[in-house]
Amino acid sequence: MGERQKKLLKAIVESYIKNVKPVGSKSLCKKFNCSSATIRNDMMYLEELGYLEKTHTSSGRIPSEKGYHYYVENLMKLKDITGEDVLKLQTILNNKDLVLSDAINKCMEIISDITNYTSIVLGKNSYNNVLKQISIIPIDEKKVVSVLVTNTGHVANRQVIIPEDISVKEIVKTCEIINKSLVGTPLNEILEKLEFVIKPEIAKTMQKYEELCSFFYDAFYEFKDLNKDDVFFGGKTNILKQPEYNEPEKIKEIIEKLENVELVKNIETDDKEIKVYIGEENNFDPDTTVIKTSYNVDGEVGTLAIIGPKRMEYDKVVTLLNFLKNYIER
Amino acid sequence: MGERQKKLLKAIVESYIKNVKPVGSKSLCKKFNCSSATIRNDMMYLEELGYLEKTHTSSGRIPSEKGYHYYVENLMKLKDITGEDVLKLQTILNNKDLVLSDAINKCMEIISDITNYTSIVLGKNSYNNVLKQISIIPIDEKKVVSVLVTNTGHVANRQVIIPEDISVKEIVKTCEIINKSLVGTPLNEILEKLEFVIKPEIAKTMQKYEELCSFFYDAFYEFKDLNKDDVFFGGKTNILKQPEYNEPEKIKEIIEKLENVELVKNIETDDKEIKVYIGEENNFDPDTTVIKTSYNVDGEVGTLAIIGPKRMEYDKVVTLLNFLKNYIER
DNA sequence: AGTTAGCACTGGTGAATAATGTGTGCTAAG
DNA sequence: CTTAGCACACATTATTCACCAGTGCTAACT
Numbered sequence: 001m002g003e004r005q006k007k008l009l010k011a012i013v014e015s016y017i018k019n020v021k022p023v024g025s026k027s028l029c030k031k032f033n034c035s036s037a038t039i040r041n042d043m044m045y046l047e048e049l050g051y052l053e054k055t056h057t058s059s060g061r062i063p064s065e066k067g068y069h070y071y072v073e074n075l076m077k078l079k080d081i082t083g084e085d086v087l088k089l090q091t092i093l094n095n096k097d098l099v100l101s102d103a104i105n106k107c108m109e110i111i112s113d114i115t116n117y118t119s120i121v122l123g124k125n126s127y128n129n130v131l132k133q134i135s136i137i138p139i140d141e142k143k144v145v146s147v148l149v150t151n152t153g154h155v156a157n158r159q160v161i162i163p164e165d166i167s168v169k170e171i172v173k174t175c176e177i178i179n180k181s182l183v184g185t186p187l188n189e190i191l192e193k194l195e196f197v198i199k200p201e202i203a204k205t206m207q208k209y210e211e212l213c214s215f216f217y218d219a220f221y222e223f224k225d226l227n228k229d230d231v232f233f234g235g236k237t238n239i240l241k242q243p244e245y246n247e248p249e250k251i252k253e254i255i256e257k258l259e260n261v262e263l264v265k266n267i268e269t270d271d272k273e274i275k276v277y278i279g280e281e282n283n284f285d286p287d288t289t290v291i292k293t294s295y296n297v298d299g300e301v302g303t304l305a306i307i308g309p310k311r312m313e314y315d316k317v318v319t320l321l322n323f324l325k326n327y328i329e330r
Numbered sequence: 331m332g333e334r335q336k337k338l339l340k341a342i343v344e345s346y347i348k349n350v351k352p353v354g355s356k357s358l359c360k361k362f363n364c365s366s367a368t369i370r371n372d373m374m375y376l377e378e379l380g381y382l383e384k385t386h387t388s389s390g391r392i393p394s395e396k397g398y399h400y401y402v403e404n405l406m407k408l409k410d411i412t413g414e415d416v417l418k419l420q421t422i423l424n425n426k427d428l429v430l431s432d433a434i435n436k437c438m439e440i441i442s443d444i445t446n447y448t449s450i451v452l453g454k455n456s457y458n459n460v461l462k463q464i465s466i467i468p469i470d471e472k473k474v475v476s477v478l479v480t481n482t483g484h485v486a487n488r489q490v491i492i493p494e495d496i497s498v499k500e501i502v503k504t505c506e507i508i509n510k511s512l513v514g515t516p517l518n519e520i521l522e523k524l525e526f527v528i529k530p531e532i533a534k535t536m537q538k539y540e541e542l543c544s545f546f547y548d549a550f551y552e553f554k555d556l557n558k559d560d561v562f563f564g565g566k567t568n569i570l571k572q573p574e575y576n577e578p579e580k581i582k583e584i585i586e587k588l589e590n591v592e593l594v595k596n597i598e599t600d601d602k603e604i605k606v607y608i609g610e611e612n613n614f615d616p617d618t619t620v621i622k623t624s625y626n627v628d629g630e631v632g633t634l635a636i637i638g639p640k641r642m643e644y645d646k647v648v649t650l651l652n653f654l655k656n657y658i659e660r
Numbered sequence: 661a662g663t664t665a666g667c668a669c670t671g672g673t674g675a676a677t678a679a680t681g682t683g684t685g686c687t688a689a690g
Numbered sequence: 691c692t693t694a695g696c697a698c699a700c701a702t703t704a705t706t707c708a709c710c711a712g713t714g715c716t717a718a719c720t
Contacts, residue, residue, distance in 0.1 A: 057685095237589055354713085387713070663720080665718080
């Protein structure tokens, strides 16, 4: 691919990103100081290589997924990190009163607003977290609330019904034993340890050790969530402002997917780089591009993702994500 | 309005609800054993009274908002509480392992699924709740987590940064005092009591009482949320399956509104009856009907709401809501 | 007085047609 | 290698036409 062809591909991608409509040969004449026929010849060549496509036999060209890819990897230039957008982000990030996750969420919300794409934060709430404390708080004769706190300050709670044959006293006592023995245990090992450490231990002193363990199994069960992704959307529906979402079925399709928690959680990544997944190669929606990266701040890890049309302002998004990621990771 | 005219209005409303298209005079001939001209005469009369409308000069009639209203109040018959739908609800409601709010949410989800309308539960999390316990759990040198539990078992938590000039010890001690003095206090009075009860009390024994109170003010501040509505959607986008949502703008408009938390929270009601708000008279969206009612189960109160097109299966929705409300309130 | 048949009329719907414009591929000449 | 010129392809839009479902009105009928 010659130099002019590269420039041409770049021009076509950028024009299409900006103007949404297929770009024809004539529109590029002045820019390249040559006739439309020349442009057409190059276009044909780029199409043969698979970088361009036509929507119908005599339309202008649009970039193929391969074309976008080439653009992202070889042609685009990251923007300078300046301007009011970045200023907004900095203001938030410098606010020391904000807990990290809140700051990240707010930043992603802003990025969503200035780009009109949908942003997602998948905070792996307590990846690698260990138990800091568990409390049992009796609510009435039939119910207690169990509250679990991790070493990073995440909290989960659950209401549990007290089985008829157990007394609150026994529960509280068992809870104390658990606190003594299990503090420092990674969350995902808690259930296991409950069975193989706690049960034998309380078997010595308590009659109803089976029932008690089963009760705590119950109480801990939903805390698994702490290990799961916590999903935050910044401007969930901003992507609908993109002109590609102009027909009912397309809108409903994307909304459906954004509401599908399982699908969204799939976006999670632990890739330290910012990766761009265009169309078919993301497993979210073949008509979109997903740009994502992980972050890791003092063991608090998660995923930042932006979902937009394939015709996305790649340079802008990558620049912003890059800035945010670097800033929070210092 | 004569007897036949009432029957006619009923037939028109029900036909339109079912078939979505304006109903013409001829389609009702057999049912009323008369000619289309007769029907037309009655239709004209009903239109004069404001119960019917035309979409254009020579279309069939559709019910006006006034017409729907008359239908709901005078014409429709509640369905029998039978069938598999109700069975599904009962199964959930009989599951004793489910906490009330979860059971309600699941039921509303089912109602949304069988009707294809959007259902909302606004659980006033802890209306009238009082403080049961507050704990301070140190996370590291700079952070603590405050955990607040209410008498109904609701939990709120918040990470707070420790001001430089206060020690964790002092915080924990103050916390104990708060627990002694403030347990039983309604949540919305906590901040007030912090100022006028706690501050004077700790002023006796602690030097930095000002700073400590300010710290706890901070720690409590977001717990106000507990007094706010907790929004749950059952099948948020089910309403999009209704044929009226067949153009991009309409879809985007309703999605926008459903994403607008403030607007949704406005739906809240404390009306014990099931009320139907058709079109302009609901302040959510003039093209929809909102059917809502409050529930109150042992002091746990909230709002159940269904949002659908004005052309809604009023009898079905009211019947289902009625069943659910009565069942949970025993 | 209420009901009905008949008729002219209105507006929506869908198919067919035509006109226009934007773009292409190809060829041949510069 | 570049360019002008030309025939062709397809999307878009507007126009027309026929059709249909429905109405309002009038006059006749029970």
